[in-house]
Amino acid sequence: MTLHSTLKLGLEELKEGFTCHERWLYMAIQDIKLRYRRSVIGPWWVTISTGFMVLMLGFLWSHIFGSDLENFFPFFAVGMVLWGWMSGQILDAAGGYFQFGGVIKQIRLPFPIFTLRLNVRQLIILAHNTIIIALVLLLIGKGLSWINLIAIPSLILIQLNLTLLSIVVTIFCTRYQDMTQVVTVGTTIIFFFTPILWQVEILKDRTYLVEMNLIYHWIETIRAPLLGHLPSVSNYLWSLASLAVLSLLATYFLGRYRSRIAYWL
Numbered sequence: 377m378t379l380h381s382t383l384k385l386g387l388e389e390l391k392e393g394f395t396c397h398e399r400w401l402y403m404a405i406q407d408i409k410l411r412y413r414r415s416v417i418g419p420w421w422v423t424i425s426t427g428f429m430v431l432m433l434g435f436l437w438s439h440i441f442g443s444d445l446e447n448f449f450p451f452f453a454v455g456m457v458l459w460g461w462m463s464g465q466i467l468d469a470a471g472g473y474f475q476f477g478g479v480i481k482q483i484r485l486p487f488p489i490f491t492l493r494l495n496v497r498q499l500i501i502l503a504h505n506t507i508i509i510a511l512v513l514l515l516i517g518k519g520l521s522w523i524n525l526i527a528i529p530s531l532i533l534i535q536l537n538l539t540l541l542s543i544v545v546t547i548f549c550t551r552y553q554d555m556t557q558v559v560t561v562g563t564t565i566i567f568f569f570t571p572i573l574w575q576v577e578i579l580k581d582r583t584y585l586v587e588m589n590l591i592y593h594w595i596e597t598i599r600a601p602l603l604g605h606l607p608s609v610s611n612y613l614w615s616l617a618s619l620a621v622l623s624l625l626a627t628y629f630l631g632r633y634r635s636r637i638a639y640w641l
Contacts, residue, residue: 393492445516
């Protein structure tokens with residue numbers, strides 16, 4: 377199979393998966409309902425636990441670094457909520473298609489449907505957790521402004537990146553099951569290398585440590601407008617460049633391996 381035909385098949389798979397939005401939206405909502413069917417307040421438990429963690433760690437790390445609370449706490453809170461959303465999608469993807477093995481072996485569905493199903497679940501949790509960001513910005517930060525709305529298209533851009541990355545990770549981890557642990561450990565390492573617990577300013581003349589960090593640019597593209605200032609040009613360039621690269625990778629992986637996934641399960 378030539379590269380052109382592989383990419384063509386992968387593109388058709390991607391297009392078919394994205395256009396079947398009624399399927400993955402319904403399945404994601406049902407997943408959330410089933411997960412919290414015996415709970416009184418449902419996914420709000422996740423918001424409460426996340427908010428409590430942000431509150432405790434925000435005060436702790438601001439004192440450790442000797443940072444001004446009004447400056448550090450919103451930075452940390454937004455970063456933690458966004459990181460939970462991003463890492464949740466990557467870790468879900470690392471589980472591969474094994475949780476959908478029964479369906480995949482019986483029914484022919486576009487594989488992006490399963491990835492989008494997982495992504496939407498994390499988006500629903502993020503939607504609940506936005507109340508944490510709003511409260512922090514109103515009570516401790518500089519409040520809300522029109523510039524915050526820039527975070528919406530930025531969120532869409534990063535979600536596209538995460539969906540494409542999830543497709544690549546899912547196929548890779550389905551083929552090589554041992555890689556699930558590698559992805560889990562790698563995600564933890566990236567967390568500590570990304571300015572979430574610490575701010576870029578403490579690096580002084582060593583900012584290259586974050587300039588080469590793709591996840592930092594993804595987070596900053598959304599976090600910057602929420603904190604009242606515009607993302608840098610490099611944030612957008614990195615995000616758009618990664619979108620182009622991940623689009624090619626996801627298209628190639630789908631076109632090359634979609635006929636083999638059922639046999640790997």
